[in-house]
Amino acid sequence: MTNFYSWNRRGFLARVTSALAASPLLGSSKLLFGQLVKGAPAAPQAEGNAKPIYRKLGKTGISLPIVSMGVMNADVPGLLPRSYELGVRHFDTAAHYQQGRNEEMVGRMIKQLGVRDKVVISTKVLPPGWSRDRSQTQTQTYSTAEVKAHFNEVFEGSLKRLQMDYVDILYNHAADSETEIHSEGTLEAMTALKKEGKVRFLAVSSHQPEMALKEVMKLGVYDVVLIPINYTIARDEGLMKIIDEAAKKGIGLVAMKTQAGGAKRPDPKLGKPLTPASQTALLKWVLNHDTITTAIPGYTTYEQLEQNFSVASNLTYSAEESEFLSDKNVAANAQFCVQCGKCLPDCPSGVDIPQLMRSHMYAVQYSNHSLAAETMAAIASGKGLAACSRCESCRVTCRNSVNIGAKIEHLKALSSIGVLKA
């Protein structure tokens, strides 16, 4: 069945900065990733002269500093050599970033530096017909042979632009559905390229991390997965469990969107631009989980490079970083339901508001409509969304300033068009 929201499947990140958790999570003794924030060192640190921490990338045998470079936004050639100088050893690009100009820049710089054998290069190829509008992709079909031919053509273009004979990691780019991950044409092309020695390791990049990891583990073909991992998933124990499971099975894990949009487009509800300390805090939060090999933050200035790479050798939170992660106002403004249940007595209809808020999170932030529907279906009879129709508008006030009424209206709208069934 065509998913109406196929164009919206990146809703996982729809409001990433608006889902920052705060002290209610951090104060808990059992945090996801099992890391405490306040005062305690969170992970092994590099010794000596701020050397970066290295981690193995699954079973690939590759060892990488925990901070790498997502090149996609950078059109500053000097950033790559400077990154290399500071210790970055992995550069991530993609065939369609800036219509190939991004790969050209990476290729030119790596060649000038003469360090091809010292760095890990990844690129990505999109499926055919990815005409920017994902709903278009959904309705067109391509034969296995067409998909394979397309993949090979694009990848050969990548090698040419990169001025390389091979790449270390090749991603099946933006594989946000099981179909795309299992695509025969793509898999045939990728495995053949690996046999030919043009690719060392096969990978998937996806904005649907739970689905992607499950499918990758089932298939047993992909070596690496690139997924969004950031503070907004702090409460998602299911996802964290799957991440750990994938890591145990030897899948190399690379994190993107680690700074939840970053300073470039901070959520205006946060009230102020994200500070450098908040940027490094968010990155440290991800990397304090040692099943994540490396993160690929996108940076465009030398200042951001230095800021990000400082995390590579120091995962301990500074006072300012701890303060940011513990700021209740951040969480309140970001409208993240912390499941405290204090709203329940205010509802005249006895609606299970926390579960509805959780459903909303799955539907909107994760674009996981089936999980959202499941969550709503699990609500006790008479306490679900239908009960909300007894009130003209929601009268409940959240102690943490979550706009419960707006979220309920949104759920009603989604339900009325059949996406969710209350």
Place this chain on the structure above:
Amino acid sequence: MLRSLSLLSILVLTSAGAFAAKRTAKPDAIRQEMLKLIAEPLPAGAVATHSASFYGPDNLYEYMDGAADIFVLYGVHQLLHVDLRAKAADISVDVFDMGSADTAFGMYAAERSPDFQFIAIGAEGYRYEGMLNFLQDRYYVKLLGFGDGADTVLETFARALSARIGTNPALPALLSKLPADNRKPHSEQYMPADPLGHPFLGPAYMVAYVSGNQESKLFVTVARDAADAQMRLKQLEQHFIKTGHCEPAPELGERTIRASNSFEGSVIAQTKGRYLLLVVNPAKGSEQLLKTAAAGLA
């Protein structure tokens, strides 16, 4: 089915959500203006296959994945997307309102390669592998065609769209004041923020020049005023002192420096009024280039 999809899409776009701050119930004035660009009757006998959709900086990634980030960096205001069918060809139309002619040029140039086949549409356009992209005023238009006759349809459609935009079919005025000799064709760029990786240098224009087999780049950063330009030169000086080497270059003129480091290479830089001019990777003749460029901006 497609109509239902489009209605549902619009419903989702317009539903009141705490997260979707940019999605308004009714199109604003700019959107109305953009919709006129694709009002029927459409050129080349094209018909829309579903309703147009709009994306803003907050949700552009839903349409473009990671490629959206650079558009956001360049200050995109709106994207109008529509899919059309013209006889046997399918056309994907993206009209980016980049907010200003400069940022539209910047985004257009960021994706432009000297290898493309350039055509005179709007301020400039090019064709490449089923694409036809062009720039005009504050719009960056990207067209993608599939199927029989797509190439012809693309050009017809692009010219008609350009006529509908109507305004400002010219590249940024400052570029015409820079030296023409030895200029590498189609190398001009505009960076609204962080040119050369330095926030204090934004915004800036860049043009590449070729001398023999060496390429240099001339950057012209636009400061608020002469004092701000001086401050930028000072910051640049401090950066190079910290990371490499920097010294005054009085032989090149007042307020001029010569600098270098291991990752940016060599630079000569000079202020002229509100402009800070830099030549990166100076080649033979670059000193004269700097002087000529500065004189042209006086």
